[in-house]
Amino acid sequence: MTVRVGVLGARGKVGREVCRAVRDADDTELVAEVDAGDPLGALEESGVEVVVDFTSPDVVMANLEHCVARGIHAVVGTTGFDAERIATLRGRLDDAPGVGVLIAPNFSVGAVLMMRFAAEAAAFYESVEVVELHHPDKADAPSGTARRTAELVAAARAEAGLGPAPDATRTSLPGARGADVDGVPVHAVRLRGLVAHQEVLLGGEGETLTIRHDSFDRASFTPGVLAGVRAIADRPGLTIGLEHVLWPS
Amino acid sequence: MTVRVGVLGARGKVGREVCRAVRDADDTELVAEVDAGDPLGALEESGVEVVVDFTSPDVVMANLEHCVARGIHAVVGTTGFDAERIATLRGRLDDAPGVGVLIAPNFSVGAVLMMRFAAEAAAFYESVEVVELHHPDKADAPSGTARRTAELVAAARAEAGLGPAPDATRTSLPGARGADVDGVPVHAVRLRGLVAHQEVLLGGEGETLTIRHDSFDRASFTPGVLAGVRAIADRPGLTIGLEHVLWPS
Amino acid sequence: MTVRVGVLGARGKVGREVCRAVRDADDTELVAEVDAGDPLGALEESGVEVVVDFTSPDVVMANLEHCVARGIHAVVGTTGFDAERIATLRGRLDDAPGVGVLIAPNFSVGAVLMMRFAAEAAAFYESVEVVELHHPDKADAPSGTARRTAELVAAARAEAGLGPAPDATRTSLPGARGADVDGVPVHAVRLRGLVAHQEVLLGGEGETLTIRHDSFDRASFTPGVLAGVRAIADRPGLTIGLEHVLWPS
């Protein structure tokens, strides 16, 4: 049985990759491609079951209002969901029992695994640092994923009762020890040729554990989107974070 | 409250490290050091609660018989436990309710984490290979940990319904693609200067996830031993594998 | 002053990248694009100074005969140059004083640097192994670059009077210790998501040196081609290997 999928933002760089992935998979069918200017009504006419939305913060709420009201599930990669938007969305989902929406800040399965493993391992290690490495056209340092990783790791350390990591540095050049995110040093490398990479280094007496994610290609997020598409019909209400789809509990 | 610990094999290379770690920790006390030739009776005289056994397959069963019969818990790193020995041990523990024994093939927390993460991630990746790297005085290739990792990964792939990993190799020098352990290629590097290291590489469309464990020092297994010492009094019966102590379920 | 460049094989995958790079560089100008079926005469009409040939073994000798006879320098990435072809080419260059031809098996500056550094470091290390990692659609294992690296490293070890690297392996699964290339173990990893990567690991008492090259993109060879284009007019006769252009001695 295949899932009938519509893509919102279908002509954007990300949207095109989603369309290709939906077409290529055996168990999904691409029935609607919608972009700015196209009528949303095309969705229900196509018999779509799940939409994937990679549009913009300006239009995503209207898109979701339209879909949820018509019983269409949604998998959303568009950013900009603050507490107010999430509350609004929950309200609409309360009025549409059986409809599911998945919002995920990161659809890369590898990035989600890296963050989860790092947080789980953190309780067992005295030291932890994050090194992220990206192409030099990136505007923010460190990356959002690196910050999020550091926050999750810091929370896991706190829960395990670990104090600050040891650091005897007395003389230092400014910046040498990285940025401080909740007590976890985060280092950002920018290098022509790289794409998007991150290492979490954990260290204890006589050993280290390193978890590294390398993203070589824009297409690396599509397996996560497809996992969401396959699962969302069985998860009514709002789901935030790909991890809940990957490891349903 | 401190745990009163005795060490069997206390004058061996590993035993000495265990003694040092038990002495250094705030919540454990070293009350007996026993080695070949010493009477086991010294254990009960010292009021020991938990013994740590890093001796040899020749004597470990007698050691455990002695301890279990006297209500002393045991944490065992000695090798050679086959099905028959395990059955014998279970029988003795049935007669000694409340006594706990932990047997672990690997007390390195990092190695145990690596194996678990690799097995969990395996379901999400098309490809997986293992590279282990050791000093050149090692007698077996690949290492026991690498074989065990490959077996766990292969089992996880099978459970997830994954077929063989893609490999278009048509012309190959013998050995180039590594050893085959349940379908998972395992490569063994031997290099002067190295200690004990392992990488599990998982790859999917456009991304890879790498989990690496570096062991720099013999002392790296002592945190796992201490974790066992702290937990075993609350785990009556036989426990096999450090993971059950690290993540009690 | 700009160099006037013609590209032979201009509509192939590699040729198109070369055309783009020649167009984008400040000091080169693309004056002719020739592919199968196009007359070679277009070259001299365009006032070309240097041609870049990424065609096929079938036509490259005719292309070079045409160019050398007309005083046009050539930078050649096409394969298939055996001793006979090289002798023929030298003969033609003897008759055309001042004309330069560069043939290179690998135009990646990084790969050439890796091979040179590995060979130079080899004399100082007891142990050395090569690990190459590629996408799983690759037909040969190990890669040509890995074999060439191992040969260069083995030659450097022999010259330094080093014997076999230490290896105490007594029990081994077949293939675990990799392929043997002149005594240097070479391991080939195949993983979905990867592009083309190689590590040379050198080890001595208490330390290791690792030289790693990661190629993420087809475009990574164009800087080497441009370096050849800029240098070849000043190197009359036949030059084999990009290294002679990168480090003229």
Add this chain to the structure above:
Amino acid sequence: MTVRVGVLGARGKVGREVCRAVRDADDTELVAEVDAGDPLGALEESGVEVVVDFTSPDVVMANLEHCVARGIHAVVGTTGFDAERIATLRGRLDDAPGVGVLIAPNFSVGAVLMMRFAAEAAAFYESVEVVELHHPDKADAPSGTARRTAELVAAARAEAGLGPAPDATRTSLPGARGADVDGVPVHAVRLRGLVAHQEVLLGGEGETLTIRHDSFDRASFTPGVLAGVRAIADRPGLTIGLEHVLWPS
């Protein structure tokens, strides 16, 4: 023919390793072990040809004055040589033709190779950064070797006419982009379990080159000391830097 070696600072941590290495090597003989309080006269009585000095800035100049005046060559790992000390030493060597002294800030062959390779590769890459990783008891960040590497790399870039590396960072947490050493970002990781490690990452269009040195053990500097011991009798006058011994030009 063996070289007769004396060690100054023979009972220090480093000196003991030097003594062991001199004893173990086939072509060197340990004939004198001198430490604080011992008379220097023991050196000439032993027939020493080369001394190795790992003492302290307080006594090294007196040690060298004594040795040079008696025709004894010296290999010096003691720190604190400023321009004035070097001038003084040159003066004494002028009065002792045939005597050689080697001063090296770093006797690790791997570290010296890493620095040289990084500087040579720097001319070919748009981007370069340094990541050093050490145990958390280290007092300075970044390490002296990392700073020296960055300086050498920066000089090589300047000579090649390269401008600043690309970096589009607009929003950054303080420290995320590392310390600035002559325009080269340097990141310092501090992790329990690590010893001393450094990576130089170089990146260009579609590819990266990484040179990594791992030092696992104090003993890793002894091959460099022995290389100095073997070479210094043939290098009269003052030599600064192990590289001149490793690659005599």
